[in-house]
Amino acid sequence: MALPRWFPLARNEARILLTSKGPWALAALLVLWAYRPSYIAWDGLGPDMTVGFVQTTATIVLPLGALLLSYRSIVGERRSGSLKFVLGLPLTRTDVLVGKVLGRSVGIAVPVTVSASALGLIGLVRFGLFSPLRFLAVLLATHLYVLVLVSLATAVSAVTTSTVRATGVVFGVVFLVLTVFWKLIASRIYSAVSGQAANPYDAPADGLLFALLRVSPDRSYRVLTNWILGVGNSGASYDAVITKLQTPTSISVFVVEAAFETTPVPFYLHEVTGFVVLVVWLVVPLGVARYLFERGDLV
Amino acid sequence: MTTPAIETEGLSKRYGETVALERLDLSVSRGEVFGFLGPNGAGKSTTINLLLNYAKPTEGTASVLGYDPWNEVVECHRRVGILPDRYDTYDGLSARRHLQLVRDTKRATDDPEALLERVGLADAVDQPAGEFSQGMEQRLALAMSLVGEPDLLVLDEPFTGLDPHGVALVRDVVAAEAERGATVFFSSHVLGQVQVVCDRVGILHRGRLVDVGSLADLRSKLDLGDDATVEDVFVDLTADSVRSGEGVR
Ligand SMILES: Nc1ncnc2c1ncn2[C@@H]1O[C@H](COP(=O)(O)OP(=O)(O)OP(=O)(O)O)[C@@H](O)[C@H]1O
Ligand SMILES: [Mg+2]
Secondary structure, eight states, X not given: OOOOTTHHHHHHHHHHHHTSSHHHHHHHHHHHHHOOOOHHHHHHHGGGHHHHXXXXXXXXXXXXXXXXXXXXXXXXXXXXXXXXXXXXXXXXXXXXXXXXXXXXXXXXXXXXXXXXXXXXXXXXXXXOOOOHHHHHHHHHHHHHHHHHXXXXXXXXXXXXXXXXXXXXXXXXXXXXXXXXXXXXXXXXXXXXXXXXXXXXXXXXXXXXXXXXXXXXXXXXXXXXHHHHHTSOSOSSOHHHHHHHHHSGGGSXXXXXXXXXXXXXXXXXXXXXXXXXXXXXXXXXXXXXXXXXXXXXXXX | XXXXXXXXXXXXXXXXXXXXXXXXXXXXXTTOEEEEEOSTTSSHHHHHHHHTTSSOOSEXXXXXXXXXXXXXXXXXXXXXXXXXXXXXXXXXXXXXHHHHHHHHHHTOOOOHHHHHHHTXXXXXXXXXXXXXXXXXXXXXXXXXXXXXXXXXXXXXXXXXXXXXXXXXXXXXXXXXXXXXXXXXXXXXXXXXXXXHHOSEEEEEETTEEEEEEOHHHHHHHXXXXXXXXXXXXXXXXXXXXXXXXXXXX
């Protein structure tokens, strides 16, 4: 079977990352960041708490790292001129985008897998055997999330001509708006649209609010992985969801089951939407970027 | 092998108000060594960028080895060797890795070491390109253009940054590639070398092709004596920019 045209480029991109220090520093950081045993998580999950650690890697640190390692991939090469060699290869510009996204994603997914394995090993020794299937499923979901982040950063990188603007969009929009502050922003949008307060201690049983909340790839990733963990239908972290469902008024977290106690849950809040939203974030921005990147001048 | 190596019709490129290239009609035959000359800012790199799909034309058509350079990029670039201007190599990757990337994407079988030896980098095969001097980088870029015995070599100022040995190397490589049957299209300001290796030259001035032909043709057409050099021809054809110093718009 012939390898795809973009394969050597993707391999090259992965190699550039894997032979540099950044991704390995990220791997070490992820382990330190995500190893957080707690009584409440142990109560809710038992040994599967270890699988929860993998979900925690994808909070804040992983998005920041993945975006940092990919936002310059095209605009930086365009500025320096190394893109000219890549564009001179027998590849369409779409091939170039695909090769960059997949290669960079592998270059980040490998250290992420190493961190997850380290967390798995520590968890296995300290807390006993967890469900290997759940572990694998959460790890795969994390890989999908890495792919989404790299694809978003590459899409921005492909359509901007200045590194400063790429930095602004990637960190201002993707990281701050969609990752760090999305819960706050979605609540504000909801209040403005519905005229109702979105109080996280006692959230209204309104599908719109919960749908808005899971628009962000960050929260969708957690909806998906909380589903795999079986803790509840929410874009919050697994331990927060467990806490919320035990003592609902103690914590400012949005969980579908806590809000829809008496009313039926709308079908579009099914956990599978977490996966769907991630796929949309993977495909749509890159599709738009491809359209523009195929047409423009690149020198 | 009947289609020309390069053919353009009415090829134009404007950047806002700037007319970088104005209705270029050019034909370069297979096996020819063609020198593309002109003052700074004349539009040489613009032409090359268009032919390599780095940029899209405002108007006009072109064919490269019989392919549409903007819509048949894969087929076209598989047979073209490219040495761009103002490029950068990957600092962290060795010379070998650079050549492997080109070779594997072109599905060629060249030995990176042999190519690097050919451009005088036999000692630097596994050195990261970030440690290269300017001339070494240019040699690496030249080696990358030679991967897969291309039918057409497009070289934008191949002499940039090279010492006299390097200049002689490029000249010999161009001659050897032409001997092999390849077409060579290159831009340059090193007119002494152009005179030695080119079958024909085209002179671009302010985005327009002001003349094209062999040196002998141009000499007789311009009424310059038998011993007139390419430099004399160049100065004669682009005199207004030299006198007023307005070559760069
Ligand atoms: N990306 C761009 N944006 C705006 N103007 C451009 C761009 N690229 C080239 N130009 C303009 O087009 C004209 C032709 O430039 P070009 O680089 O083709 O010249 P050249 O013949 O290669 O010159 P040199 O000998 O200095 O390399 C110049 O006036 C230049 O300013
Ligand atoms: Mg130029």
